[in-house]
Amino acid sequence: MDLSFLPFSKKRDAVALDIGSSSIKLVQMSQTKQGWELTKLGKADLPPEAIVDGSIIDSMTVTNTLKELMSEHGIKVKDSVSSLTGHSVIIKKVSFPAMAEEELAESIQWEAEQYIPFPVSEVNIDFQILGADIEGRGQMDVMLVAVKKDVINDYTTVINEAGLTPVVIDVDSFALENMMEINYPVTPGETVAVVNVGASITSISVIVSGLTIFTRSIPMGGNQFTEEIQRQLNVSFKDAENLKIGRSEADSDMTSLPAAIDTVSTNLAFEVKRSLDFFLGGTQGAYVNKIYLSGGSSKIEGLQLLMQEKTGIPVEMVYPFKNIEISVKGYDDEMLKDVAPFFGVAVGLATRRFGDR
Numbered sequence: 511m512d513l514s515f516l517p518f519s520k521k522r523d524a525v526a527l528d529i530g531s532s533s534i535k536l537v538q539m540s541q542t543k544q545g546w547e548l549t550k551l552g553k554a555d556l557p558p559e560a561i562v563d564g565s566i567i568d569s570m571t572v573t574n575t576l577k578e579l580m581s582e583h584g585i586k587v588k589d590s591v592s593s594l595t596g597h598s599v600i601i602k603k604v605s606f607p608a609m610a611e612e613e614l615a616e617s618i619q620w621e622a623e624q625y626i627p628f629p630v631s632e633v634n635i636d637f638q639i640l641g642a643d644i645e646g647r648g649q650m651d652v653m654l655v656a657v658k659k660d661v662i663n664d665y666t667t668v669i670n671e672a673g674l675t676p677v678v679i680d681v682d683s684f685a686l687e688n689m690m691e692i693n694y695p696v697t698p699g700e701t702v703a704v705v706n707v708g709a710s711i712t713s714i715s716v717i718v719s720g721l722t723i724f725t726r727s728i729p730m731g732g733n734q735f736t737e738e739i740q741r742q743l744n745v746s747f748k749d750a751e752n753l754k755i756g757r758s759e760a761d762s763d764m765t766s767l768p769a770a771i772d773t774v775s776t777n778l779a780f781e782v783k784r785s786l787d788f789f790l791g792g793t794q795g796a797y798v799n800k801i802y803l804s805g806g807s808s809k810i811e812g813l814q815l816l817m818q819e820k821t822g823i824p825v826e827m828v829y830p831f832k833n834i835e836i837s838v839k840g841y842d843d844e845m846l847k848d849v850a851p852f853f854g855v856a857v858g859l860a861t862r863r864f865g866d867r
C-alpha cells in the first residue's frame with residue numbers, strides 16, 4: 511500500500527529507506543529469476559532530537575545523514591521507497607457495502623471522515639480490501655489508512671533534498687507484511703503477530719493468511735529502557751544507552767542495570783499483551799499462533815522470553831534475510847544475524863517499486 515498516486519508502472523530498482531527516530535536503515539534489493547537478492551545494506555545513527563515520535567524536527571541533520579549514508583554505500587538509483595509510523599498514521603478496519611475497488615476509492619474519501627480524528631483535507635487516504643463480501647452479507651472489510659499530509663511532506667522534502675525521488679511512501683506495518691510475505695510462506699488460516707520494537711515506537715500487526723487485519727502502535731521502545739537506566743543508575747542518556755547495548759562498562763554500581771531493564775521489559779510485554787487481547791476480544795474465534803519480534807530493541811536481553819511468558823504465545827525473532835540471497839560484501843552469517851532485527855521494515859520496503867500501489 512502506498513500514498514503516492516503515480517501514473518504508470520515500470521519496475522526499476524529503488525533504494526529503501528527506513529527513516530527511524532534513532533537511525534536510518536538503507537536496503538537495496540534486486541529481483542532475480544531465483545528470487546530476491548540483497549545488494550546494499552547500511553545504517554546511520556541520528557541524534558535523539560532529529561526525529562521525535564515519528565515527526566522530523568531537524569530536517570537538515572536528517573538530510574545530511576541520508577546523503578552521507580547514500581554516498582558511503584555508492585547508491586546510484588534515484589527512486590526511493592520509505593515509510594511512516596506513529597501518531598501521524600491511522601489504520602482502521604472498517605466495514606463497507608460490497609463494491610468494486612474503483613468505486614470504493616472514490617467513496618472512501620467521503621466516508622473516511624467519521625473514522626479518523628483529523629479533517630479529511632489534512633490526510634492522504636488509502637485502503638486495502640480484506641476480502642470482497644466473503645460471507646455474502648453485502649458487506650466487505652476494508653483496512654483504511656490515513657496519513658497526515660504535513661508529515662508526508664516533511665519526509666518527502668528531506669528525501670528530495672538528499673537528491674532522491676520518493677516514489678512510494680508506505681507505512682511500517684505494511685512494509686513488515688511484505689517482509690513476512692517474502693520470508694515466511696503463509697500457512698492458510700495461520701495468524702501471526704509482528705511486534706516491531708523501535709526506539710520510540712512499538713508497532714504491532716496481526717497478519718491472517720498474509721493480510722494485515724489489525725495494527726496498534728504503542729509509544730514505547732528502546733528510549734524507555736535508556737531513560738529507566740539513566741534514572742536508576744544516575745548516568746547520562748548516552749552512558750545509559752551504551753550500558754543498555756552492552757557497549758560500555760560503567761564505573762558506577764551496575765547492580766541495578768538488570769532491574770531497570772526488567773521493569774521496562776515487563777511494562778512493554780504487558781502493553782503488547784493488552785493490544786493482542788484487544789484484537790482477540792474484538793474478533794470472534796480469533797487466535798494468534800506466533801509472535802515475530804523485530805526492531806532494534808528486540809535485542810534487549812530477555813525480552814523475547816518475557817513476552818512469551820506474559821502473552822502465552824510462542825515468540826520468535828524475525829529473520830528478514832531468511833529467503834534472500836546475500837550479495838553485500840563484508841557480512842558473514844553472524845554479522846547479518848546481529849543486524850537483522852533493525853532491517854525488518856527496510857527489507858519489506860525494498861520489495862516495492864515505482865508504480866506499485
Ligand SMILES: Nc1ncnc2c1ncn2[C@@H]1O[C@H](COP(=O)(O)OP(=O)(O)OP(=O)(O)O)[C@@H](O)[C@H]1O
Pocket residue numbers: 529530531532533534564595707708709710711712731732733751754755756805806807808809810811851852
Ligand atoms: N544490542 C542492543 N540491545 C538492546 N537495544 C538495542 C541494541 N542495539 C540497538 N538497540 C536499540 O534499538 C533501538 C533502535 O531500533 P530501531 O532501529 O528499530 O529503531 P528506529 O526505527 O530508529 O525507531 P522508531 O521506529 O521507534 O522511530 C534504539 O533504542 C537502540 O538503543
Ligand SMILES: [Mg+2]
Pocket residue numbers: 528529530531708709855
Ligand atoms: Mg523503526
